[in-house]
Amino acid sequence: MRMANDTVPLGREIQHSILKHQSAEQKLDSLEKESRSILELNPEYGRQYILNSYKRKHRNDPQRTA
Amino acid sequence: MTHKELLKLIIEHDIDFVVVGGVALRLYNSPRVTHDIDIAARTLDLDKIIALMYESSYYLITRVKADTITIALTAAKAQQWVEQTKSGSISFVSLQSEPQQPDVHMQAIDLSSQVDILFELGIPIMRLKENARLIQLQDISFRVASIDDLITLKEQRSDKSWTDEQDIRYLKSLKDE
Numbered sequence: 001m002r003m004a005n006d007t008v009p010l011g012r013e014i015q016h017s018i019l020k021h022q023s024a025e026q027k028l029d030s031l032e033k034e035s036r037s038i039l040e041l042n043p044e045y046g047r048q049y050i051l052n053s054y055k056r057k058h059r060n061d062p063q064r065t066a
Numbered sequence: 067m068t069h070k071e072l073l074k075l076i077i078e079h080d081i082d083f084v085v086v087g088g089v090a091l092r093l094y095n096s097p098r099v100t101h102d103i104d105i106a107a108r109t110l111d112l113d114k115i116i117a118l119m120y121e122s123s124y125y126l127i128t129r130v131k132a133d134t135i136t137i138a139l140t141a142a143k144a145q146q147w148v149e150q151t152k153s154g155s156i157s158f159v160s161l162q163s164e165p166q167q168p169d170v171h172m173q174a175i176d177l178s179s180q181v182d183i184l185f186e187l188g189i190p191i192m193r194l195k196e197n198a199r200l201i202q203l204q205d206i207s208f209r210v211a212s213i214d215d216l217i218t219l220k221e222q223r224s225d226k227s228w229t230d231e232q233d234i235r236y237l238k239s240l241k242d243e
Contacts, residue, residue, distance in 0.1 A: 046177035
C-alpha cells in the first residue's frame with residue numbers, strides 16, 4: 001500500500017531504529033502525520049476506530065485500562 | 067490542535083497527568099500508529115479538564131452509534147453526564163463546525179482529534195507519576211508512564227486485542243535491549 005505522502009512504508013524494525021534517533025518532538029509529529037494520512041485515506045476506518053474505542057472503554061466500567 | 071499544543075495547554079492549567087496508551091508507546095519508539103491520545107489524570111481535576119476542553123472547542127462524547135455520536139453541548143452538561151454515569155474515562159473530540167444539537171453525524175468529527183482522559187486505571191495515578199519518565203520537548207516537559215506500568219496496564223485488560231498483545235511483546239522487548 002502506498003501512503004498518502006507518497007512514500008513506501010518501511011518495515012517495523014527499520015521504523016523503530018529511525019524513531020530511536022529522533023527527538024520526542026519528532027516522534028509526536030511523525031505519529032500525528034502518519035495518523036492523519038491513514039484517516040484521510042480511509043475516513044470510515046477512523047469512524048469505526050472512534051466507535052470501537054468508545055464501546056471498549058465503556059464496556060468494563062468502572063475498571064478500565066489504557 | 068496537535069498533541070504538543072494540547073499537552074502544553076494542560077500543563078498551563080496546572081493539571082497533573084501522565085501520558086499512557088499509543089502515544090506513550092510512540093515515545094518509546096514503537097512504530098504503531100494510534101489515532102487518539104490517552105491521558106491518565108486525577109478525578110480531582112475533572113472540573114478543570116472539562117472546562118479546559120470546552121474552552122478549546124472539544125466536546126464530551128456521551129454516546130456513539132454507527133452513524134452518529136451524541137455530545138454534551140456545554141461544559142455544564144458534560145459535568146452533569148460524568149456525575150450521573152460516574153464514568154471512569156471520558157472521551158472528547160473536536161468537530162468541523164460548531165454543533166447546534168447533541169446528535170452529530172460521524173462525518174462532522176475531526177477524526178484525528180480524539181482525546182481520552184482516564185481516571186480509573188489499574189495503577190493509581192500517583193504511582194504512575196512516581197514511576198513515570200520525564201519527556202522534554204522544546205518548551206515543555208511532561209510525564210509518560212514507565213515501560214513496566216504500560217505493560218501492567220495492557221496485561222490488566224480482560225479484553226486484550228491483537229494490538230494490545232503486540233504492544234506487550236514490543237514493550238517487553240525494550241527491557242531486553
